[in-house]
Amino acid sequence: MGNAITLQDIATNAGVSKSTVSFVMQGSPLVAEATRKKVQESAQRLGYVYNRAAASLRSRQTGNLGFIVSSVSNPFFAELTDGVEQFLGTESKTVLLGQHSEDLVAQERLINSMLESRVDGMIIVPAYGTSAKEISRILTLNIPTIILTRRVMNANLHYIGSDTSAGAHEAVRHLLAHKRKNIFLVGGRVGTPAHEERVEGITKAMQETKIAGANFTVIGDSVTRQAGFDAAKELISNGINNVGILAYNDIVASGILAAFRDSKYKVGQDLSVIGIDDIESSRFESPALTTIEVNVSELGRMAAESLLKLVAGESKVKKAVYLKNKLIIRESCGCTPGKKVAS
Amino acid sequence: MGNAITLQDIATNAGVSKSTVSFVMQGSPLVAEATRKKVQESAQRLGYVYNRAAASLRSRQTGNLGFIVSSVSNPFFAELTDGVEQFLGTESKTVLLGQHSEDLVAQERLINSMLESRVDGMIIVPAYGTSAKEISRILTLNIPTIILTRRVMNANLHYIGSDTSAGAHEAVRHLLAHKRKNIFLVGGRVGTPAHEERVEGITKAMQETKIAGANFTVIGDSVTRQAGFDAAKELISNGINNVGILAYNDIVASGILAAFRDSKYKVGQDLSVIGIDDIESSRFESPALTTIEVNVSELGRMAAESLLKLVAGESKVKKAVYLKNKLIIRESCGCTPGKKVAS
DNA sequence: TGAATTTTTTGTATCGATACAAAAAGGGAG
């Protein structure tokens, strides 16, 4: 440990100077081919391991990128993380992972920790309730940062997310096309931008519809499978009549479907359920879940790609990107392979 | 950027020496309370951000820990990652995340990258096919490392996993108790330690049973939901008769259940299916999946905990830990709330 | 061949913290 091999050791071994070895390590074209080979062999022979901490101290570039997310055990964030990591990994960047579990204090600690690690940039899925104040640190230090999927008002940072409002709008139009006039939005934290966007899209659909008596209700204030399950149980006990459910996301939808499988009502027949996200397991649900496809890993990849551009100093990176998403019709809405409803 | 605040700036501002400021930053008890307060105020005022790279260069401790996994989009690894991260996060360690996607070359690059970042220790879920040779680098450098869930022969590193063989044994005993004499192991990469462990447990159960004509077949060579789906389709086309399926894991089981929901056979009634892992979504399956519970996030947490002990230099850390796991009886095996089969 | 270039290589200061030993300041006892 204490006797780790350093650049100097290689220099001595190869009979050149430290500087030359440094050039080789950085892949600089300034060094003669023969020298490069000689140095690389010495490094190999001595079992050298590059010390990034030392390098970054002087060069002011760590190659570290921070990724802060709510919790990777949530499949949506897991896919997101996967997308980000996959892209960044091939670019030989190191990803520092942090989970805030929707806790603002934890989030602040994480951000701070990443800053201490001198990340070249970060991607953050902000915790519920994050305001511009919470991330002011990043702004002051001027670290390239991308806010992912959840908007933060007045943050003045790059944003990438999906056009949830449009998605919710399309989903509810579809529910209405199935003559489900009692629309429910199940799950989500009321008041958060993510929830607001859904409400916005739904409201628009409600205003456009010509169906008499169409109405819209919000239930639940949480985003777990269990929450979906519980909310559905409650709906069931009140009786199901012309019900169309838009779940906050596919996880919540999964809980809803589970609850209805235990009931006398058949999803698709007696009511319609649509999710949002299209996580991998949704097409294996029963009934297969109709959902708004959000290309999650693409979202992650895009964030990673944009971040790299920002870090590289490219100026023409879009300030805000809203990924288009589309309705994937499966069975839970009531459509069947032979009989799709036009919305 | 270039004009970031340093310890020296704080020292000047607070009217003390660099050394004193350093002590304060490390929370050393050597410094007088009044001085500490003064320094902290200066740091606050100047917007100081601790530079870990600089610190670790001299102190030889980075506080970085590496976590290498196959892919976080797999729920099993996602929960594992969650467990690891949750524990490490509170200990103010930074987690460097890497995904090898079962690619040995990618894995080697990752390990190397972590070593360059001078991680204090690492937790690795090795890629399929990893041998002691692949991780020799770690051994040479003597970095505290824990191999998680998948064994690597002759690695001589700490190992934490679940007792899969015992789990598979219990699962198959249960299948046999349901009079399913045609046992199938579906999914998994044949030849890997993880697969071997399952085969071992199953074989033991087959040897113990008194059921005439009991037999055991391996199908599939992959570990995705789709693989489970496809394998089940094939079984269905051959006709189902006294079939008991042990799925390689819950993901594969999820695909199997989906395939049977499309068929004339009812899982639980016409055949039995048992999974392994008990990931969060399994109890929401239909029928609810009977499975071998592996407390995944606990596994992650234990790995994290052990790693911290190793890093701290504690010597009495167990070399290998096999977490006990238990059979969670739900519906897919054929038991019903009122009528459980004793195995 | 020698001067002018171009290509390689090197020396030295530096990044921002910690380690360690040594100095200064406080406190109590005699």
Added chain:
DNA sequence: CTCCCTTTTTGTATCGATACAAAAAATTCA
């Protein structure tokens, strides 16, 4: 008021790389 011991504080070398300017070697050209 000293002396001695304890508590605080400080000075200086150091970790292992890169930056930058300058030197040395190789090549080109007149």
